[in-house]
Amino acid sequence: MYAALPKQKILFTAEVDSGLKKFSPPNGDSHLNNNWHRLKSALLNAARDALPKRVISLNKPQAIPFELRPITHLSHKLDHYINSLFKIFSISNFYSSWNWFFTSFYNEFINLFFDQNALIDILPTPTTIYSVFISSHLDFPMFLKKFRSSLRTIKKFISGKLTMEFDNYKQVAMKVAIAERNSNFYEDKEKFICSSLNCEK
Structure with a gap:
């Protein structure tokens, strides 16, 4: 939590009190949503004026x-x-590099995406790379270009999966934060206020 000076705490309390009085309905009656909006506005306005940013x-x-x-x-x-x-x-240089890279990459990919064998099995293994090259009837630069394209297809899949999983993670984290804030509203008003004002690191 940010360390506020005693004078800032006093000012914050006074600003909240003033804000609540300013937005108080004349007859004292109000819906729950209106009360929440009034409290939220008073807290935010007071925080902007009194607390460290x-x-x-x-x-x-x-x-x-x-x-x-x-x-x-x-x-x-x-x-x-x-x-x-x-x-x-x-x-020959390509064979050496592919032989060094393929096994570890293949194993890591299968461990993470065990249901995507068909995607990675389109790649030649180091032991078949020479025969695949010869049977392609392409010169080496063109063969390598097509090979890079195959790798980019796999890269696109991994990137898409990463984006999807990260979005799912953020949604779950948001739901947990909302649930915690709602719990604090009923059980720990101090934590609720700090959370609403982003006072906690």
């Missing part, structure tokens, strides 16, 4: 949830490999 950078990268890090790692790994292929100019 929290600066949020829009350029700050979002933290990657722990459970999504394996997918992120796999995506970056494939990105790096696709870019490295621009430095390959012969089938």
Whole structure:
């Protein structure tokens, strides 16, 4: 929680009291929604005037949830490999690089997406790469270009899966935060106010 000075706390309390009186209905009757809006407005206005402000950078990268890090790692790994292929100019060099990359990538992919064998099984294994190249009847630059295209198809799938899982994570986190805030409204008013004003780190 942000450390507010005693004078700021007193000012905040006074501003809340003033705000509640300002928006109080003349006859004292009001619906629950109106009461909530009145309380929220009074708290926010008082906080803007009396409490330290929290600066949020829009350029700050979002933290990657722990459970999504394996997918992120796999995506970056494939990105790096696709870019490295621009430095390959012969089938022998390509074989060496693919032999080094394929097994670990394949195992990680299957562990994460066990139902997507058909997607990754279209790729040749290191032991078949020479025969696939010969049977393609393409020169090496064109063969490598088509191969990169196949890898990008897999990369597109991984990126889409990562985006979907991250959106799901944010929705779950939002529901948990809302449930906690609602619980605080009834059980811990101090936490509720701090949460509503984003006073907690």
